[in-house]
Amino acid sequence: MALRIAFVAAECEPWAKTGGLADVVDALARALGQVGGGEIETPVDVFLPRYRAVDVPPDRIIGEQVVQVLGPGAERGLAAVRIIDIAAGGYRLRLVDHPAAFDRATYYGEGSTDYPDNAWRFGLFCRAALAAMTAERRLPDVLHLHDWHAAPMVRYTERGPAGPAVLLTLHNLAYHGWTPRAATTGLGPEWTGRLRPADVGIDLLRAGIIEADLVNTVSPGFAREALGPKFGMGLDDALRARGGSFIGILNGLDTELWDPATDAAIARPYGAADRSGKAVCRSDLLGRLGFDRADPGPLLGMIGRLDPQKGFDLLAEAAPDLLADGFRLVVQGSGPAELVEPLRALAEAHPRRVALIDRFDRELARRIYAGADGFLMPSRFEPCGTGQMIALRYGTPPIVHATGGLADTVVDEHDHPGTGTGFAFRHPTATGLRWACREFATRFGAGGPAWEALLDRSMAVDFDWRTGSAPAYIEAYRRAIELRRAGRRAVGTSAKRL
Numbered sequence: 001m002a003l004r005i006a007f008v009a010a011e012c013e014p015w016a017k018t019g020g021l022a023d024v025v026d027a028l029a030r031a032l033g034q035v036g037g038g039e040i041e042t043p044v045d046v047f048l049p050r051y052r053a054v055d056v057p058p059d060r061i062i063g064e065q066v067v068q069v070l071g072p073g074a075e076r077g078l079a080a081v082r083i084i085d086i087a088a089g090g091y092r093l094r095l096v097d098h099p100a101a102f103d104r105a106t107y108y109g110e111g112s113t114d115y116p117d118n119a120w121r122f123g124l125f126c127r128a129a130l131a132a133m134t135a136e137r138r139l140p141d142v143l144h145l146h147d148w149h150a151a152p153m154v155r156y157t158e159r160g161p162a163g164p165a166v167l168l169t170l171h172n173l174a175y176h177g178w179t180p181r182a183a184t185t186g187l188g189p190e191w192t193g194r195l196r197p198a199d200v201g202i203d204l205l206r207a208g209i210i211e212a213d214l215v216n217t218v219s220p221g222f223a224r225e226a227l228g229p230k231f232g233m234g235l236d237d238a239l240r241a242r243g244g245s246f247i248g249i250l251n252g253l254d255t256e257l258w259d260p261a262t263d264a265a266i267a268r269p270y271g272a273a274d275r276s277g278k279a280v281c282r283s284d285l286l287g288r289l290g291f292d293r294a295d296p297g298p299l300l301g302m303i304g305r306l307d308p309q310k311g312f313d314l315l316a317e318a319a320p321d322l323l324a325d326g327f328r329l330v331v332q333g334s335g336p337a338e339l340v341e342p343l344r345a346l347a348e349a350h351p352r353r354v355a356l357i358d359r360f361d362r363e364l365a366r367r368i369y370a371g372a373d374g375f376l377m378p379s380r381f382e383p384c385g386t387g388q389m390i391a392l393r394y395g396t397p398p399i400v401h402a403t404g405g406l407a408d409t410v411v412d413e414h415d416h417p418g419t420g421t422g423f424a425f426r427h428p429t430a431t432g433l434r435w436a437c438r439e440f441a442t443r444f445g446a447g448g449p450a451w452e453a454l455l456d457r458s459m460a461v462d463f464d465w466r467t468g469s470a471p472a473y474i475e476a477y478r479r480a481i482e483l484r485r486a487g488r489r490a491v492g493t494s495a496k497r498l
């Protein structure tokens with residue numbers, strides 16, 4: 001029988017997005033509906049909070065109901081939550097609408113401070129999603145939870161073989177949904193976790209890791225790294241305790257959404273067989289940035305959340321040397337002032353060689369992927385990463401820190417001459433970054449058939465969700481069901497060891 005799947009997630013492109021989580025939720029939900037064999041019942045459901053910024057198009061509403069749920073905070077009593085179903089093109093989006101929880105300026109908090117009641121907000125989100133599922137005739141076979149926001153679900157679903165199987169996907173271990181005990185969450189002591197020995201509070205992600213039937217992260221490389229203290233972010237013990245029920249599944253890429261041959265935002269479409277359009281895109285981008293079109297120096301692009309994870313500070317540190325080497329830089333990203341300011345200062349000092357776009361601009365991002373010569377991802381850690389996959393597809397070789405999903409997706413031309421697809425450095429330092437940029441510049445400057453061959457290899461990498469990643473998730477769903485039936489929870493091995 002076809003599997004019925006429900007996603008529970010805090011982001012979904014294009015409705016709500018701060019990072020790669022949104023892209024993956026949208027693309028995987030659609031891809032699951034497309035992989036052949038009728039293994040997955042369609043449409044897949046995707047539960048998402050209805051934030052203030054989510055516009056609900058009236059003509060796409062296909063259902064609406066109100067569920068009554070006990071707010072996780074007993075002191076808040078019974079809450080009425082509206083569920084608005086939308087035909088989202090490939091899946092059914094189920095918006096969980098409760099203004100007290102989600103009608104706020106941002107999704108998670110202000111500046112870098114989380115809302116103090118996040119555990120309550122997302123606890124309510126999960127309860128309401130479960131109530132909406134229960135109101136339908138059949139519960140999903142698998143609840144696919146994404147990151148800490150959906151983790152409270154593990155405490156609300158029925159335990160034992162009769163309940164839906166639970167797969168928890170870890171997109172980012174840096175955010176736990178951490179609430180100090182002092183904060184009023186209304187959640188019971190069973191939620192208590194330990195981030196550091198002296199720091200006791202509520203750690204939603206830890207609870208999810210302990211109790212889900214199967215846990216995965218978004219690349220095999222990061223799945224290995226997360227088992228150690230350096231990348232485990234305080235959760236490595238819980239992940240090690242999962243043994244074989246913690247796995248890595250590499251993200252895919254939505255190859256229809258990201259295709260230089262059909263991209264309407266770029267100056268001229270191009271494909272692997274004829275890259276002449278890419279030169280037009282480059283010239284267009286240089287013009288828009290106010291850079292000198294005649295300057296042959298390589299143009300490097302970087303796009304992302306300005307988060308310490310992403311290594312923008314490494315770029316700021318390496319920039320003077322890179323400029324001396326003849327590089328030009330275009331950076332798109334917004335974030336806290338301490339990360340933006342050094343880049344702004346660089347852009348102001350070198351207006352014709354460094355550009356900072358400190359906002360999220362979808363069209364300009366596409367023009368950067370297409371028009372830049374190389375694409376930077378010096379992330380300190382990276383569970384998978386999306387930018388490098390897009391850059392490969394657009395024939396813009398990535399320059400990456402060899403970590404997590406970046407190491408899994410980019411083959412370093414220095415280590416593997418003649419078979420590489422980009423450039424990778426081992427140590428996340430300004431020196432490492434500059435070294436890899438020079439490796440890039442040597443080959444870019446030489447041009448010719450060797451460079452064209454590298455671009456051919458980069459554009460040929462197949463990240464289509466439907467090829468590998470979506471089928472891998474279907475296999476994971478089956479495994480989660482088996483584990484649930486085998487009563488892993490009842491045995492509770494990992495819980496006991498913790």
Ligand code: GLC
Pocket residue numbers: 019020021024171172218251382383384385386405
């Ligand atoms: C998070 C991770 C990123 C991953 C994305 C989608 O944003 O930091 O590496 O690609 O989730 O899974």
